[in-house]
Amino acid sequence: MKTSRIIKTLSIVGLFGQFDISIQFSDLTVIVGKNGLGKTTLLKILKGFITGKHELFYSEICDSIELVFDDGNIISFGDISDEMSKAVARKGIFNHIMHDEKGIESIFKGIDGINEKLSEEEKKDLAERLIESAFKSNYFIDFYKKGVNEVLEKNNKQVFSNKYHTQELKDSIVVRYLSTVNISANAGNTIDFGNSIEKNLLDLAIYDELRLLLKNEDCKAIDAFREQINIFLRESQKKCELDQNEFVFITDNQVALPLSKLSSGERQLIYILATAANTCGKKTLFLMDEPEVSLHLSWQEKIVDAIMNINPNMQIVAVTHSPGIIMNGHMDEYIEMKDIMRPTKNV
Ligand SMILES: Nc1ncnc2c1ncn2[C@@H]1O[C@H](COP(=O)(O)OP(=O)(O)OP(=O)(O)O)[C@@H](O)[C@H]1O
Ligand SMILES: [Mg+2]
Known part of the structure; x- marks a missing residue:
C-alpha cells in the first residue's frame, strides 16, 4: 500500500x-494525553529536527x-x-x-x-x-x-x-506546524495596528493562507479547499464561493459575509483547510497542536479526512485532548501518551 x-x-x-x-x-498519528505531559514539546522537536529551525534547548x-x-x-x-x-x-x-x-x-x-x-x-x-x-x-x-x-x-x-x-x-518536504491553541479566535492575542484597528492572530493567519491559496496556480488546490470547506459549512447553512478572485462566504438567504463575521469554529476550520490546501501536490508533514479547539464534535470527526482529501501526499501528526478527531474510522491511529512513556533509566 x-x-x-x-x-x-x-x-x-x-x-x-x-x-x-x-x-x-x-501516515496519520494522533497522540492523546492530559495537560503538561509533553505533547506540544514532541511537535516542537519534530518541527525543529526537520526544518533545522530549533525552538527548544x-x-x-x-x-x-x-x-x-x-x-x-x-x-x-x-x-x-x-x-x-x-x-x-x-x-x-x-x-x-x-x-x-x-x-x-x-x-x-x-x-x-x-x-x-x-x-x-x-x-x-x-x-x-x-x-x-x-x-x-x-x-x-x-x-x-x-x-x-x-x-x-x-x-x-x-x-x-x-x-x-x-x-x-x-x-523535497514541506513542513507545516499549526498551533491552533495559540492562534485560536478566543486566544485573546490581538495585534493593535495603532489606527484603532485591532486584529486577532487567527484572522491574520487566515488572510495569509487565503491570499497564498488565491495566488496558487494549481486550481485543483482551490477547488479541493472549496469542496471540503463546503461539506462543513453546509451544516451552518453557508457556502464558500469564489468571486473575482476572492473567497466569499454566502448564507442561505444570499447574504455575503466577510471572514470577520464568521464564527470562531468556522474561521478555525478555514485556517486549517486553507493551510492544508497550500501544501497541495507537495510531500508534506502536517503537525497539528490541538486542532479540535473551537470545533464541535461533529466537525472534529470530519477534519482529518478533509485534510487528507485535500492533500493525500501528507503525513499527519496531531496532538490533542480529544479523541474526537479519530472517531470517524481512524481508531487504529490513536496513541495514548501514557502508553508511549516509560520511567527513565537515565537517572
Ligand atoms: N526542563 C524541564 N523540566 C521539567 N519539566 C519541564 C521542563 N520544561 C518544561 N517542562 C514542563 O513540561 C510540560 C510540557 O509541556 P507541553 O507543553 O509539552 O505539554 P502538553 O502535553 O502540550 O500540555 P497541554 O495539553 O497543556 O498543552 C510542562 O508542564 C512544562 O512545565
Ligand atoms: Mg500543548
Missing part, C-alpha cells in the same frame, strides 16, 4: 528528567533524541547510536559514489571488458547494493563508525544530521 510516511520513529531518553518516550508513526529538556525517517536516515541529539553512525555513513558514501568524479562509472572502467552506459536508476541501484554489501563487513563498519563518531563528537551538544539528508529535506 502506498504510504505518505516521512518519519518512522521518535525516541527520547530522559524527557524532563523523568520519562523515556518511543513513538511509531503511521534540547539539553534542558532531555538526554537524547533520535528521529528515524522512513528512508532510513536519522537525525539525533545527544547520543550517537550505531544506527545513526551507519545512516550518516551510508548517505555520505552514496553521494560520493553517485556524484563524485570517481563515481560509479570509474568503478566500471576499472573492470576489463565492461563498457556499460548505466541509466541514473541503474547507477542508484548499483550504488545502494555496493554499500549494502560493504556494510556486511565488520571491518568496513568499524572504520566508518570511528570516522563518523570522531566528527560528531566534536559537536557533542548539537543536533547531528547528514548534510545531504538535510538538504534533501529542505528541497
